[in-house]
Amino acid sequence: xxxxxxxxxxxxxxxxxxxxxxxxxxxxxxxxxxxxxxxxxxxxxxxxxxxxxxxxxxxxxxxxxxxxxxxxxxxxxxxxxxxxxxxxxxxxxxxxxxxxxxxxxxxxxxxxxxxxxxxxxxxxxxxxxxxxxxxxxxxxxxxxxxxxxxxxxxxxxxxxxxxxxxxxxxxxxxxxxxxxxxxxxxxxxxxxxxxxxxxxxxxxxxxxxxxxxxxxxxxxxxxxxxxxxxxxxxxxxxxxxxxxxxxxxxxxxxxxxxxxxxxxxxxxxxxxxxxxxxxxxxxxxxxxxxxxxxxxxxxxxxxxxxxxxxxxx
Numbered sequence: 001x002x003x004x005x006x007x008x009x010x011x012x013x014x015x016x017x018x019x020x021x022x023x024x025x026x027x028x029x030x031x032x033x034x035x036x037x038x039x040x041x042x043x044x045x046x047x048x049x050x051x052x053x054x055x056x057x058x059x060x061x062x063x064x065x066x067x068x069x070x071x072x073x074x075x076x077x078x079x080x081x082x083x084x085x086x087x088x089x090x091x092x093x094x095x096x097x098x099x100x101x102x103x104x105x106x107x108x109x110x111x112x113x114x115x116x117x118x119x120x121x122x123x124x125x126x127x128x129x130x131x132x133x134x135x136x137x138x139x140x141x142x143x144x145x146x147x148x149x150x151x152x153x154x155x156x157x158x159x160x161x162x163x164x165x166x167x168x169x170x171x172x173x174x175x176x177x178x179x180x181x182x183x184x185x186x187x188x189x190x191x192x193x194x195x196x197x198x199x200x201x202x203x204x205x206x207x208x209x210x211x212x213x214x215x216x217x218x219x220x221x222x223x224x225x226x227x228x229x230x231x232x233x234x235x236x237x238x239x240x241x242x243x244x245x246x247x248x249x250x251x252x253x254x255x256x257x258x259x260x261x262x263x264x265x266x267x268x269x270x271x272x273x274x275x276x277x278x279x280x281x282x283x284x285x286x287x288x289x290x291x292x293x294x295x296x297x298x299x300x301x302x303x304x305x306x307x308x309x310x311x312x313x
Contacts, residue, residue, distance in 0.1 A: 126173025181277035188228035241274025
């Protein structure tokens with residue numbers, strides 16, 4: 001699946017006379033490098049099934065507008081960053097205003113793009129992922145409701161119209177303070193939300209998503225692949241470096257849909273000894289990714305992750 005992306009970066013110039021964008025002035029990651037790494041990581045994680053193509057890039061030398069109309073200037077933001085406090089609340093960006101300025105929904109409707117990536121800084125106000133469009137559902141954030149008009153957009157002639165989307169799409173939010181492993185974590189939580197919806201009407205052992213995400217702490221002796229925060233043997237959130245051996249059928253999912261129930265002892269050595277990126281790659285690669293259907297659900301779960309419009313609600 002080739003998915004077309006509108007990639008947007010808020011990286012304002014800071015510092016009198018420096019001419020440096022915030023990412024460089026503070027020593028954070030370069031957004032363009034993170035973008036390229038993420039494209040490569042998703043291709044690897046999905047066994048080459050999901051190929052992202054960035055078809056448009058927008059670089060914004062400024063701070064996004066918050067939901068209540070507030071926007072930082074460089075001095076205010078840097079003062080908060082140095083103090084480690086005082087950041088504006090509510091934190092959320094005004095998604096409707098931003099999407100209107102980008103004409104993103106029009107581009108989704110025209111088939112020019114399939115999703116939007118937002119790159120920003122700490123306290124920028126992005127959710128890790130958010131879904132819009134008809135029948136949009138929780139995607140690690142509340143669904144983005146339609147709002148036809150956005151009032152008083154400076155420099156754009158007053159009111160902008162945000163047309164209703166004709167299909168579902170996802171807006172990813174990435175923090176260029178963090179590395180690509182955190183970007184995979186965002187995708188992981190998107191995956192959890194979407195696959196929970198795919199299997200929402202299945203109960204018991206017929207809910208294969210629930211089976212896939214089992215781990216020792218919640219299902220003693222029946223651990224599977226776990227979830228984004230919990231490896232099969234994790235004792236707490238982000239405990240990807242736990243050396244405790246447990247029995248797991250995590251490798252059985254590589255044979256899906258021909259599950260045998262075979263288990264083996266696994267430890268953190270199997271998924272990178274605590275490395276976030278390696279754990280997430282290990283977890284993603286065990287998602288079913290073959291042709292056909294089982295109980296009316298596709299055997300390639302990546303189709304739903306990449307295109308939430310395929311999910312029945």
